[in-house]
Amino acid sequence: MRVFRRHGFRRSSIEQAAEAAGLTRQALYHHFESKEALFRAVIARLHESALAAEIAAAEAEEQAGDGLADILVAEISARLRQLMSSLEGSPHIEELFSEHLAQAPDLYQTYASRYAEQVAATIARVCRKQKLTLDKGLSPFALARLVEMAVHGTKSAYPSMLPVEAFLNDLGVMLRMLIAGAVVSPTKQSAKKSRRKRENRK
16 A cells, blocks of 8 residues: 555556565565556455444444434545545545556445445434434435435545545535435424324315
8 A cells, every 4th residue: 555655556566565565576476466456455455444434433423322414424424534544645646546446446336335335224223213214205225325426426526535624524514415305303204294184184
């Protein structure tokens, strides 16, 4: 990771990675058949650490008794902060992100699905615990998909996700607005039922 962060993907070499790891080139080739294979392993590790940070953040916010919007903002922010901290200080962030998509599109799809599944699980669990209802026939997975679309939409305004705080602030605003429109609180649900009853009597 240090080598890719320092030199970018294109200018990095197996020799540089072997030297950084204190190995011979042959020893590194024993584990990774190419620079591309090594890069894929680094990308997988980045995603695993981001997923772990996401799960831990969601659990902490839930235990603190926060609402769904706060939990999801904390969860997604932890994921993205973890990814960004791994690349912090690199002048090659945009190149590494683009090579990630070029060299490991299958990993990108795999982890995109895992992130969406994690968010959907959080939504379902919190809605059940807090007796929240999703509006307009949304399922937890459908809402998770919209959350991930918001993440990607915000990334389009910040291709390298920098500056980090501005990126996460804008994303947080977008997610809070999305959740506010998607969730019906127990109070609102009761009001809706009362209104329907009155309409039926008429």
